[in-house]
Amino acid sequence: MPTVSSEELAAAAGVNSAKLRKDFSYLGSYGTRGVGYDVEYLVYQISRELGLTQDWPVVIVGIGNLGAALANYGGFASRGFRVAALIDADPAMAGKPVAGIPVQHSDELEKIIEDNGVSIGVIATPAGAAQPVCDRLVAAGVTSILNFAPTVLSVPDGVDVRKVDLSIELQILAFHEQRKAGEEAAAESAAVLRAPKESEKGPDGDVPAVMPA
Amino acid sequence: MPTVSSEELAAAAGVNSAKLRKDFSYLGSYGTRGVGYDVEYLVYQISRELGLTQDWPVVIVGIGNLGAALANYGGFASRGFRVAALIDADPAMAGKPVAGIPVQHSDELEKIIEDNGVSIGVIATPAGAAQPVCDRLVAAGVTSILNFAPTVLSVPDGVDVRKVDLSIELQILAFHEQRKAGEEAAAESAAVLRAPKESEKGPDGDVPAVMPA
DNA sequence: TATTGTGAAGACTTTCACAGCT
DNA sequence: AGCTGTGAAAGTCTTCACAATA
Known part of the structure; x- marks a missing residue:
């Protein structure tokens, strides 16, 4: 696969293709209109930007x-x-x-x-x-x-x-698990917190900034 | 310490006190004006909301x-x-x-x-x-x-x-490390990417959504 | 024709600033 | 007097939508 479109990459990564193109645009114009991104060149450019080419x-x-x-x-x-x-x-x-x-x-x-x-x-x-x-x-x-x-x-x-913190990820899962289990209980005690939309489920989404130790 | 103010909590957590109060407000009104939050009660309410009281x-x-x-x-x-x-x-x-x-x-x-x-x-x-x-x-x-x-x-x-992914956190450190090391090189090749402000350094801040495997 | 690159719009988050309570 | 709770403003991020172009 010598080239790839923003649409294909976005689907693979689970993000919106416009976001992906905009993100890439901050690194430079590495695509070709009508064609897509040259995979090898793109990998090199991103690797360099992230510091992956260094030891x-x-x-x-x-x-x-x-x-x-x-x-x-x-x-x-x-x-x-x-x-x-x-x-x-x-x-x-x-x-x-x-x-x-x-x-x-x-x-x-x-x-x-x-x-x-x-x-x-x-x-x-x-x-x-x-x-x-x-x-x-x-x-x-x-x-x-x-x-x-x-x-x-x-x-x-x-x-x-x-x-x-290895337990924080578990805690995030448990938080969602609790939601799945009791939608009525949630409505009773915390109607304000919305169910997360797909777009919000980032690596750290949906979790208050502060929690008890 | 029976009570704590949003200001104190915010300082400890490294966030803005207004944000903290607004976040808490989504859970309910658990504070007392002029006094602050009752620590024990607050811990219980947040624990319950996060599912920490369950087994x-x-x-x-x-x-x-x-x-x-x-x-x-x-x-x-x-x-x-x-x-x-x-x-x-x-x-x-x-x-x-x-x-x-x-x-x-x-x-x-x-x-x-x-x-x-x-x-x-x-x-x-x-x-x-x-x-x-x-x-x-x-x-x-x-x-x-x-x-x-x-x-x-x-x-x-x-x-x-x-x-x-245990290596992603290292990669984020290396990314910043690279910045520290070569401000001139960065200016040459990627002037568009700003240096991160303190407020942006979240657990997953500053890293493009897509990177090569 | 297909796809990028990007202004502008829209959505969401954070902060300000102060009315409202204790 | 002190601090919360919150509308409104400011700021940031995401998506739309389309001109540019290979």
Whole structure:
């Protein structure tokens, strides 16, 4: 398939074709009127814009089940991420290979970051260890952190943090499930909240900004 | 702290206080003018609205590193989720306890779903197994699926699927990282894309709807 | 003819700002 | 005096609809 139309791409992605064309237009005019988009060229342009053509060394700190799952995750390599090191505080883990990469002790953290020019760190430690690990990563030069620990991290200005809370997605499902189950109950207690329209079901749609911890 | 003002809550959540008050107003009038919101009452009302006061039995299918990490994840229980069963296709896993719960063989899948009245399933299998597992879950009565496998699942109408792609969050970080690194390069090739304002940095902000796989 | 690229319209969200209560 | 609840304004995002053009 050498070319693709905005209509086809939009159907595949589940979005409106005009939105897709408008989004693409912000990157440049990469289509051909009457024909569509050259697939290879488009993939290259979008990849470049998103930074997928670069090689991003990352470190994963905290090699429990989740850290191991991340180390083994195939999706990273194909998107330009290279696991530069696995780091754990447990001396018993040191030297043990996980996903073919030997785990290093956290004493080495600063040296690893500097030697590899790492700017992105992944924290998969228990909650209590997350902030100290974060501080050390930042001090060593990391400027983007992906946090899987159930803690809110504080970082200086200029450092990006994204938090992944594995239970939030479940909570969103449960929220919709509750709706499915009791339309009468919903009418009784919360008639104001509309049922979500398809267009609103974004990755994070329909969920209030604030919820109890 | 018996009461809290919208201003305080908004500061803690990093949102505008008017937005927070407006959001709350869709649930009802749970505040007191001149005083604020009664914390306990507010937590209860929001919890109820989000379905946190219910007990949601879930099954996790695919007990590799990720499945084990999910089974061990503390955040579930506190939000009303109960891991009703762990299911794996490997007969060698059967009976082995993970997070204190014995793994069951996938032959039992349908029976487990029915016996426990499970409506939410978590798929943490390899990509190839995800769609068949999904089909069996749906046939057995599951109507919400959280998918960690790198596959797009097809499901009948009325079934909700949410996909968690562990590499997307990293990609978002890399995208911003790229911006930080080369402001001149960005100006040269994509002046149209603005730097994100703080208010735009939502959980999924700043990322085009479509990207190459 | 088929499809892009995009102004303009429409829909939705966020914020302002203040009347209304406690 | 202090803070909520909310109309109205401002801002942002999405979709329409069509001129431009390969």
